[in-house]
Amino acid sequence: MKLDPRTKLFMILVVSAVVMMSATTPFLWAVRIVMTLIPIILLIIEKKYTSAFGFTFLYAAALVMTFCFINEASATFFKTFVTGYSGIVVQFMPCLITAWYVVRTTKIGEFMSAMQKMHLPDGITISLAVVMRFFPTIREEYSSISDAMKMRGISLGGGNAAKMIEYRMIPLLFSCVNIGDELSAAAITRGLGGNVRRTSVETLKLHVSDWLLITAFTAVAVIFVLFKYVL
Amino acid sequence: MTEVVTNNSNKLKAKDFITVGIFTAIIFVVEFACGMLGYIHPFIVASYVIMIPLVGAIPMMLFYTKVQKFGMITIMSVLIAIIMFVTGMGFLGAPLIIAAGVIADLIAKSGKYKSFKKTMFSYGVFCLWICANYFPVVITADAYRKSLTDGGYSAEYCNNLFLAINYKTIGILLVLCFVFGCLGAVIGKAVVKKHFEKAGIV
Numbered sequence: 001m002k003l004d005p006r007t008k009l010f011m012i013l014v015v016s017a018v019v020m021m022s023a024t025t026p027f028l029w030a031v032r033i034v035m036t037l038i039p040i041i042l043l044i045i046e047k048k049y050t051s052a053f054g055f056t057f058l059y060a061a062a063l064v065m066t067f068c069f070i071n072e073a074s075a076t077f078f079k080t081f082v083t084g085y086s087g088i089v090v091q092f093m094p095c096l097i098t099a100w101y102v103v104r105t106t107k108i109g110e111f112m113s114a115m116q117k118m119h120l121p122d123g124i125t126i127s128l129a130v131v132m133r134f135f136p137t138i139r140e141e142y143s144s145i146s147d148a149m150k151m152r153g154i155s156l157g158g159g160n161a162a163k164m165i166e167y168r169m170i171p172l173l174f175s176c177v178n179i180g181d182e183l184s185a186a187a188i189t190r191g192l193g194g195n196v197r198r199t200s201v202e203t204l205k206l207h208v209s210d211w212l213l214i215t216a217f218t219a220v221a222v223i224f225v226l227f228k229y230v231l
Numbered sequence: 232m233t234e235v236v237t238n239n240s241n242k243l244k245a246k247d248f249i250t251v252g253i254f255t256a257i258i259f260v261v262e263f264a265c266g267m268l269g270y271i272h273p274f275i276v277a278s279y280v281i282m283i284p285l286v287g288a289i290p291m292m293l294f295y296t297k298v299q300k301f302g303m304i305t306i307m308s309v310l311i312a313i314i315m316f317v318t319g320m321g322f323l324g325a326p327l328i329i330a331a332g333v334i335a336d337l338i339a340k341s342g343k344y345k346s347f348k349k350t351m352f353s354y355g356v357f358c359l360w361i362c363a364n365y366f367p368v369v370i371t372a373d374a375y376r377k378s379l380t381d382g383g384y385s386a387e388y389c390n391n392l393f394l395a396i397n398y399k400t401i402g403i404l405l406v407l408c409f410v411f412g413c414l415g416a417v418i419g420k421a422v423v424k425k426h427f428e429k430a431g432i433v
Contacts, residue, residue, distance in 0.1 A: 016317050
């Protein structure tokens with residue numbers, strides 16, 4: 001199933017807005033959990049089983065933790081730690097899952113043409129597309145750097161915080177700058193930043209599934225606001 | 232060297248946008264890594280004003296060497312505001328983040344993006360975006376506390392958080408943020424000189 005990038009952006013918008021309002025009643029928790037399940041189901045449809053399963057497991061574990069530990073005076077360090085972390089996972093996981101789904105399933109071309117259709121300025125569109133594309137790259141580069149460091153037996157930089165940061169940051173910056181240069185060369189070859197309006201091979205159209213999802217997420221937002229602030 | 236030749240006009244080009252994107256991603260990763268530590272203890276949340284300016288200074292100083300036109304720092308702040316919203320930090324801080332970005336951009340511009348003194352101040356001001364994340368804590372203190380306890384944080388965490396961040400300390404935090412931004416700029420500059428200028432990247 002292919003969704004329109006605009007639908008995906010709308011999903012992100014709604015999820016981030018809902019996440020900011022805290023759930024106070026069991027019903028609101030239910031709404032929030034249902035909302036979190038939608039991107040997980042979408043991930044399964046896209047055959048991303050590992051991440052779907054991982055997210056479900058984490059989210060479920062954090063939910064159980066939160067509801068078991070909540071309102072208890074968490075005296076020990078470990079307890080504070082666990083409640084803190086599961087609280088944060090429960091709070092931000094919906095955002096993370098949706099963002100992950102969007103980043104993983106949206107091609108840059110689709111994203112660009114959607115942004116262009118919404119008449120956003122070029123500067124924001126291009127930069128945002130690069131940011132989106134760059135997170136996986138940073139992770140890859142970082143793990144290569146870690147491997148290289150392990151091979152040479154440098155694991156923690158001798159316990160010196162400044163060294164630890166330096167050893168990781170500098171190589172990362174080096175590779176990022178180089179990748180950036182390559183990226184600009186590739187983008188300019190494809191006519192990015194020219195004076196003419198770019199066309200796209202991707203024709204964007206809202207399908208039935210898009211409308212369904214938009215309706216569903218609008219409903220979630222409306223229900224949440226209604227039951228939290230009005231009723 | 233070719234950069235200098237092609238960057239004559241004042242209009243931003245695709246290459247500049249890509250540079251902005253890359254460095255925003257790096258800054259966000261720095262912010263995220265520091266942010267993860269904050270859940271250990273609320274005092275660490277307050278110490279973001281020290282940690283993030285210092286660590287973020289290295290990529291930012293490298294970024295500043297690539298900034299030659301007005302707008303790049305502004306776009307970066309807009310992107311940070313968008314990312315902060317998407318990751319669930321709320322939109323209260325967004326105007327502050329963008330304002331910090333525009334002012335930082337103007338300061339750096341007044342030094343023609345070359346004067347180190349101006350760059351230092353500019354980075355100090357830019358760092359104030361970190362304080363924007365405290366905004367919900369300060370302005371909507373009561374509602375925020377409730378949402379935290381509802382969200383599963385312990386009462387102790389909340390007490391400490393509000394002890395460290397309230398409308399009295401926010402001024403100190405802002406000043407600290409600026410001071411450590413300037414200090415970070417000096418360190419970052421030294422690091423960039425040590426590693427990148429020698430390698431000929433800058």
